[in-house]
Amino acid sequence: MDKAILKFLKNTSGTIEAISKAPPSDDSFRKLMKKIIVEEGEKLKDVLFGQDMIIAMKAGYKNAVLGYLHSAEENNRFLVERASLSVFVKNTTEAYRKALEKREWHKLVDEGFIIRSGGEALTRIRKFSGSRDVNGITIYFAGRPVCEKHLKWEDYSISVHELYKELGMKKKKAKNEISCKYCKQEAKYFTLAMPKASALIALACETVGKKPNSLLKIYANLSRVLHPYGFTDLPKEKVFTIWARDLLMILLEINQLLFPCDFKHSSRGSNNGKSAFHFLKYRKGREDGTSDVDGVS
Ligand SMILES: [Zn+2]
Known part of the structure; x- marks a missing residue:
């Protein structure tokens, strides 16, 4: 691989900081990226929302080749969202999937059933269940x-009685301590709240025991490319390298989310926030059948 591209792929700084250092892409690098997208697509095709993730990579590639950084990076951001949604729904409840299919997600948000941050959700879960374990019951x-x-x-609610029964717990709180969101009378049910994108990322990470900070950082960086900067004046060869570096960093992160078993031998968090170059090493290890990436530096 071209030395300047290789060096750039080891850079883990935010997209905005990295942009000025991006070298132009060449033909062999573009071919490599195409190959990686096909391989990742193969892994994702049976995963929940996998088709969305495949589309995000392909559309990102097309836009990056044409030099449209904001469109390419928007697809990277969509990829992060879909991977998080996939893991979150799989590890909590199908009711979220129903809310999407029936297009009721935004209606719940409009009525205030919203999780604004991972921390907010974990605090509530700890308050009512006594632990921070996020699963299909505690998420309520x-x-x-x-x-x-x-x-x-009703489709998105479970009775308080049933929730505590499922947990094998007696409701510790005094009778009136859980009160209705609207009238402060005793609550009989919990209705699911819909997480905002950043909360979704944090909670998806929580369900597989992954630190959320680097994925949250990548997401925030991509959001800044889209607003307020835009970056519509970059040469297209550079645009490709910038998008590709971000995609490879994202792929390393979401592989840890979607396929945590591949990483079970590496200590918790040791692959967190690693470079795009690290993904290429992980990919090589996968090819060689040594998916344990612990020895990779
Ligand atoms: Zn009420």
Whole structure:
């Protein structure tokens, strides 16, 4: 590989800082990226929302070749979102998938059933369940309590009684301590809340025991490319290298999310926030059948 490109792939700084250092891409690097997208697509095809992730990579490639950085990076951001959504739904409840299919997700958000941050959700889960374990039961505690009269979203709600029964716990709190979001009467149900993108990323990481900070950082960086900067005046050869570096960093992160078993021998967090170059090493290890990437530096 071209030395300047290789050096750039070892750079882990934010997209905005890295942009000025990006070397132009060449034919062999573009071919390599095409090959990687095909390989990753093969792994993703049976994963929940895998088709969306494949589309994000392909559309990102096309836009990067044409020199449209904001469109290419928007696809990278979509890839992060979909991978997180996939892991989050798989490890919590199908009800979230239903909310998407029925296009009711945004209606719940409009009525205030929203998780604004991972920390907010974990605090609520700990408050009501006594642990920070995020699963198909405890995720309801990150939602909002409602009384019998104010129960509107039955498909996305479970009774307080049933939740504690599932957990094998007696409700510790005094009777009126869990009160309805609307009228402060005793709540009988918890209705799921819909996580914002950053909360989704944090909670997806939490369900597989991965540190969320580097994925959150990548997401925030991509958002800044789109707003306020835009970067519509870069030469297209450079645009490709910038997008590709971000995609490879994202692929390393979401492989840890989607296929945590591949990383089970590496200590927790040791692959967190690693470079695009590290992904290429991980990929090589996978090819050689030594998917354990612990020895990779
Ligand atoms: Zn009420």
